[in-house]
Amino acid sequence: MELQEAKDRFIHTWGTLATQWGINRTMSQIHALLLLSPKSLNADEIMEELQISRGNVNMNLRDLMSWGLIYKQLLPGERKEYFQAEKDIWKAARQIGRERRRRELSPILETMEEIKKGVSDSSPESAEFLKVVNDIYAVAGFADNTLDLVTKAEESWLTSTFMKMFK
Amino acid sequence: MELQEAKDRFIHTWGTLATQWGINRTMSQIHALLLLSPKSLNADEIMEELQISRGNVNMNLRDLMSWGLIYKQLLPGERKEYFQAEKDIWKAARQIGRERRRRELSPILETMEEIKKGVSDSSPESAEFLKVVNDIYAVAGFADNTLDLVTKAEESWLTSTFMKMFK
DNA sequence: GAAAACTTTCAGAATATTTTGAAAATTCAA
DNA sequence: TTGAATTTTCAAAATATTCTGAAAGTTTTC
Structure with missing residues (x-):
């Protein structure tokens, strides 16, 4: 199993399991993606990676922050907002x-x-x-x-x- | 608050809370109804009480049994199946x-x-x-x-x- | 074994949730 | 300020879930 394949599997499975817990699939997948990402990501990168719309990304990032599972990061010299997961x-x-x-x-x-x-x-x-x-x-x-x-x-x-x- | 009113409120609230747990609203309401019912009920009585279809009742009774939360009861002299909740x-x-x-x-x-x-x-x-x-x-x-x-x-x-x- | 009584199934309808994307709002640099 | 970059909002569309009801299946009675 390739590393990328394993990561994709992880993200996909995490999303599926979440729905059983009454949690939005996309929210879970974004969380999984950020958990696995060594660097923080911006909205465009998440859209691209998971093939979802900007509105969807925005809304779920907001929810994840309200759950205290991810943090917003403002990188110097960057206009875009970056997000990273709580890794602990x-x-x-x-x-x-x-x-x-x-x-x-x-x-x-x-x-x-x-x-x-x-x-x-x-x-x-x-x-x-x-x-x-x-x-x-x-x-x-x-x-x-x-x-x-x-x-x-x-x-x-x-x-x-x-x-x-x-x- | 009348007793019946309180019971209705209980059943309604129980259903609403359940959806947050990723559990079907009707399944929860049937469970609540049986929890509060002193005697066991049959499908027709549940249909009447919650104003839902026979198919819906049947399906959710089945699910509740698979969760081990209710029991089927066969009363002597009765053709219909009766259901009672685990009261403990x-x-x-x-x-x-x-x-x-x-x-x-x-x-x-x-x-x-x-x-x-x-x-x-x-x-x-x-x-x-x-x-x-x-x-x-x-x-x-x-x-x-x-x-x-x-x-x-x-x-x-x-x-x-x-x-x-x-x- | 046939009919009545009852339960189960499931395709289509109704409802609820999620997603999109473009417009509006906000932020920031100059 | 202005306007370009970015984020947020939200109505409409897409998708997913739940519910209905009638037909099919099963069980029981006579």
């Missing part, structure tokens, strides 16, 4: 964890809390309903706490201390 | 964790492994590429192990021993 994969993974926690777990907790407030468990039916809501709240809270802990931890702690818990 | 939310959450691990983490590990095999780190460029691949492999492996252990653990262990780590 553990750091990037923590960032993804943080974002998913904020975007996906927090809304669950908020909604369950609101529902809990609004319903009194005066009737058996209400009590049963509230049990489900409370249980989901507890599970989501557990996931939320765990993700919080893990995303704040260092790689070394995760791979040593944390993993030893399970022994 | 911790059990359901473990099931979701197991499935996501199988569907989303395993493919990453497999792909990274294949790429690692196929590329020799003879050149500096190859070595750099392999570093990214190896790092992703390590992070995915960590997530894979953690999810494996958590999905095998009991609720009591998770909420007591595990949570003590946060102190």
